[in-house]
Amino acid sequence: MSLRPHVDFHQGTVRLFGLSARFVEKALTDVPLVWDEREDCYRADAMHADAIRQGLEHSLAGRFDWRVGRDAGAAEFRSLAVNDLRQVTLRGDQQQAVKAFEDGGRRGLVVMPTGTGKTVVAIELMIRCQCSTLVVVPVRDLMYQWHAKILEATGIDAGLIGDGVHRVSPISVTTYDSAAIHMPRIGDRFQMIVFDEVHHLAGPWRSDAARMSIAAIRLGLTATLPGDDQRTERLQQLVGPTLYQQSIAEASGKSLADYSVHRIAVRLTDDEQQRYRDYSRQIQTFVYQQREFDPQFKWDDTYALSAATKQEPDRARDAVIAMRAFRLKRQIEEHADAKLRMLEDLFRLHCDESVIVFTGSNVMARKISTRFLVPCLLSHCGKKERRQWLQGFAEGRYRVLVANRVLDEGVDLPEVKTAIVLGGLSSQRQAVQRLGRVLRKGTGGRRAKLYEVVVEDTREVTRSRDRRRNEAYRQKR
Known part of the structure; x- marks a missing residue:
């Protein structure tokens, strides 16, 4: 090593110059380095910079140049004083x-x-x-x-x-x-x-x-x-x-409000039930036919098959028809008339409270918004519109706020103690995030309630069971 070794930052990586392969193998064993022939140096993702620096300090005792973050533009980032203006005590x-x-x-x-x-x-x-x-x-x-x-x-x-x-x-x-x-x-x-x-x-x-x-x-x-x-x-x-x-169960009643989860089952109308069964039969027939052709076929393969229009046009056409039946079947679950009637009853029950309604699609969110004349918050809403709805909700000018996924996580909401879930994924994470929207501990020690409305004898029941496997749901329903 005739030249003094040095390390710099380059395009999201760190480069090590002037080090022999023997030294690297001995001193930086745990760092995933690769040799870059173009620049005659070793390279690693920047996330390994600290491990590299510690390894070099131990082996070279300071006889190397650390140039990472040393350019003129980064000088102000090296020393920083962060004042504490808070007047809060951590729990x-x-x-x-x-x-x-x-x-x-x-x-x-x-x-x-x-x-x-x-x-x-x-x-x-x-x-x-x-x-x-x-x-x-x-x-x-x-x-x-x-x-x-x-x-x-x-x-x-x-x-x-x-x-x-x-x-x-x-x-x-x-x-x-x-x-x-x-x-x-x-x-x-x-x-x-x-x-x-x-x-x-x-x-x-x-x-x-x-x-x-x-x-x-x-x-x-x-x-x-x-x-x-x-x-x-x-x-x-x-x-x-x-x-x-x-966990939510550990925080309930302490840092979070105590809560209860209520599952409400509704039924499809005769017409909805008939259409639901017809679409189900279409899907079952399609899967049966494809397994006759390929015993390893799974429903998850349908999307790829629908794109094979040149190789297998007949099977691709059948796949498109089956996918359409699947979407229409989900729409019946999502837009069931009984859900809207139950929603109206729950609005009456909680007419003096702020309520968040979570849906499984933007279409359903808009449908509720226009039917009940309440604000609808979707991911593509503009910044000004979002601020207007959230501020109005916080001030009590709007009693109800409808959303698909945009409120599932992160966004701070005012104290809300009632949420109604009309649809969603089978994800436990989404279920916990939605429950968390109503668990902030406010004044008065009010108990939070989450209602989950599902359609009996449909796939919604399965998705609901998957969501409710989390301990936060098992202990409070």
Whole structure:
């Protein structure tokens, strides 16, 4: 090694120059480095920067140049004072989460139900760490929400990266998509990174937001971890192990309001029932015919088969017809007249309360909105419209707010103690997120209620059972 070794940041990776293969194999065994023949250097994802630095300091005793984050544009990010303007005392569970994170090496996941103050925990850790921090969130609404909370707690006007804004500051907030796009250029700026609703990070595209950052301090926040072990393992690789976990059942009646879950079954009309059976028979006949042709055929193969119009035109046509029958069958479940009648009864029962209605589709959300003349909040609503509906709901000018998925997670809502679920996925995570919308502990100790309206003798019953396997539902229904 005739030249003094040095390390720099380049397009979301760190490059190691002047190191021999023998040295790398001995000193950096646990770091996934690859040799880049184009530039005669070793390379690794930026997320391994801290491990590389520790390995070099141990083996070279400072005889190397660390150029990561040392360019002129990054100078202001190296030293930072974060003031504490809050006048709040952390609850016991929040203090436990903070301590678990610090004792766990300041890398890992904190799992707490919606409404228990995950943001409070994150801001406490930001103030303690006193370093440049990037907060990554799933949607624009949350980006502005975090900006307001950081400003209130620290007096810092955080940078914004997303929604047409690109203002990078030592404390900044961005969305997952914007982070994945811009991290090759800003990945060496931040020493701490916070992933809100961290389950969104597990996908192949959004995970780049973690891989291309040098941040040694990594905090992942969520109310529910992914259901499959593979995605959870990926989060633990990108952020760290689960350091603190609290369930809704543990928080109920303490940091969250006590609650009850009511499942209401309704029936299809004779006409709806007949059409539902006809579509079911179409689907069953199609699957039977395809298994005669291919014994390994599964319904999940239908979409791919529908695209094979050149190779197998007849089978592709049958697949398209079956998929149409499947969609129409789901529409009958979603738009059943009995659901709307039951919804009207529940509105009367809770006429003096604020109510959130969750649907399984945008079409159903609009249908309820026009029938009952209540605001409808969808993912494609403009920023001004969203603010208007949420503010009116918070002020009590609107008693009911209807949404499909846009309120499932993250967005702060006023104290609401009644939610009605008229449809959705079989996902336990979605079910827990929706339950969490009504569990914030407000004044008066009011009990929260969640109603789940399902259509008997349909697939909705199965999806409901899948959702309710979570302990938060099993103990309170």
